Amino acid sequence: MGKFINKLQIDLLKRHVNPFLFCFFTLMFLLLMQFLILHIDNLIGKDIPLKVIIELILTNLAYMVVLAAPMAVLVATLMAYGKFSELNELTALRASGINPMKIIRPVLITSLLLFVGLAWFSNNVLPEANQKARSLFIDIRVKKPGFELKPNIFYDGIEGYTFLVEKIDGETDSLYDITLFQKPENNRDRAYIIAEKGLLVSKNAQALNLNLMNGYSLKFTQPKRGNNTLIERNTFDKHVMTLDLSDLSFMRSDPEDRNRSDRTMSSRAMFIVVDSLYKEVNKQVAMAGKDSSLIASRKYGGGESYFVHQQMSKNTNTKPIPAFESGYIVPNHFDNASTQRSLLSESIRQLTEYQKRLESIQSNIEWRKKRIARYLVEIHKKLSIPFACVVFILFGAPVGIMTKRGNFGFAALISTVVLTFYWVALIQGEKLADRLLVSPFIGMWTFNIVLSIAGIYLIIHLATGFSIKDLFKKSD
Template structure:
């Protein structure tokens, strides 16, 4: 299928691609752990839950690492090919360099299709599972960890304030506890000179208090009647149920999905339903505004003047001269005032309807844009696998250097520009400033044009400067 030179060039890609892919996966994993380590520490999470959370988040790292590794490996492979004068020999043999790029481009197309499939079907499920796990972890409260002069609300229904902690003897000094009211207890403030924590098992915690007082607020039969009861004690015991501090799993299918946890087909179905809602809103608004309130005026056939249908007075009070021609057709000032009030009320109702209609439509249009952004993203980022071959191959030939440091430096510049454009394009498209297509594909189009010019520069005698030279 491929000749010897093409197979040799493909072999030069395999090692750098695998090396860069796993290095990038490691770096992305370290970044993930640094960002979320505070959410995992102190939760008492099972080891396998942490492993599952990490594995489910590896999915989005694969989609990012594949195009990045493709760019670095392409720069290294073609840089070495040119550095070792193999490109010069191929050109001397009359072989166009485009024939060397085509096999790599074909393999990158396979990677693109595989990554796009992964991004559309596997990544949403992994994101949904990771999102569900994050919610479960967030709901798992931290362990009973008191700090000096800091309010602690880790146990539901209680707030603790400790002025001094004796770590050696587990003694709490100058302790205040705020007890919230529930069915079987009243609102109370508990003060104690000292206290000791004793944990009989993982589900129960006992706090022994010494030399203190309890101030209970006992509600009366009538609202506003409250009795305050103060009790002194030498020793008092409080028991807390810690079962709600333990981590518990919920079924991910019971949680709602967002754009990043749905496949493209599912998002298209949601977009279609939202568009139908937009049409219904428009039809309802049209029906409401078309139902205009009839003005109770009739035309006098003899004079051609508008008169109020219920008006029976025939006094000779002159009508006001108005800048509105319609009001000048009405022959009575009371009728003119009534008409103005009626028109003002109608305009107020119409303005409220317009504002409500516009806010509903704008909200739905932005939701549609957000879904379209996610749909385009599932293809645009994997497409960079082919795009980076088109850019990396001619740059590697022109640099004539297959050093990984040079390739990493060039890749850093290209990838930084690429992902900044993707992130900013997504934000602008979500806000409706630009279309979702341009937000996700704009940088791809720019890089495609640049890559095409670079390929023409390497494979033909075409030069960009020729476009600016005169034919004279």
């Protein structure tokens, strides 16, 4: 019997391999296509080297692996156990007196190993890949489009110049009816150039010669003395200009020179940041308490305040106005109304300043708490998404057995419904945690916990026949 169980367990594990690989690579392809569709505008038309585009795609494959693996596990589990139940192998297993949990155990252990590997990947490989991809995205975003003149459209892609060309011959790189505005930059004077014809000649990868023919130029020169601008007119048969195209070339930057965000940091690095943020929050709280003690220590009763002594000394040479009965306790200790009024105005001023300081401290604390929540969300996410591999085994195995269908279409249908709820819950949980409405743990783990409880209940139901209805029967 033991050999039979081992063979059956190995057979079930093998049944997971093909559906898992097929679904995994299918999802990777779909995610890759989605990525290309979203970013195709940033990659085309900028003369970016193919090597850079391939590197950008490879670095973005890291997050796709983390997303695709749990989804592939769910589909493979539904198909493998659905086929197992469809062939009535479960009935034979039960007839032999074998607990169905034994056929789930090896797959569950495998999912735990996958969880550990995926969690390591998410914590060590994914942040570095995200940092490189982020750096590449920034480099691509700041790169200007190539030198592409279009007829009757102003072009200012080259720094310091604005072009307007009426006609372009693409075969000979000839330009006709050219208007060129030269900006007063880099020791150049402002100039206005008109030419009947021009010819573009490539000098090297970062420079381009523009040969202008039959035209004239207006050069606006600002003399060192005086405010009058000198206008110099020159006609030419041929005029050669060298255009610097270095700004149009793609430049790589070092990813390590860029600041890291929560998605480009390991859990250890984020814990360090969180710890420092907690210390800053405690400092802000201590500052608020210190300010309140300063306000409280400024006693006005009994004539102890320096401010009150000052007010009383000011009123020694004038006839004091008799004090009036106030609704406040402290002002009633003084003999004249002017001191009372000064005391009240000073108290209100200090309390207003204290209120503003408290509001500033409160906003600083809230900002730091939101940063803490964002880092903690990312830390929990590095574990909750990989742990979905285990959750989907707990839920998918009994569901697959109960549905008794091992075809891909049915498994894909159930997986689509479950994964839709899972990702919606994960995204909404992240948003709620970032807004401090729920804790990061609840935001990232709620659906995992709910689905795990549902899966454990279904496994117990398959193994023992236990149902929730039995609890109510016993209570009755």
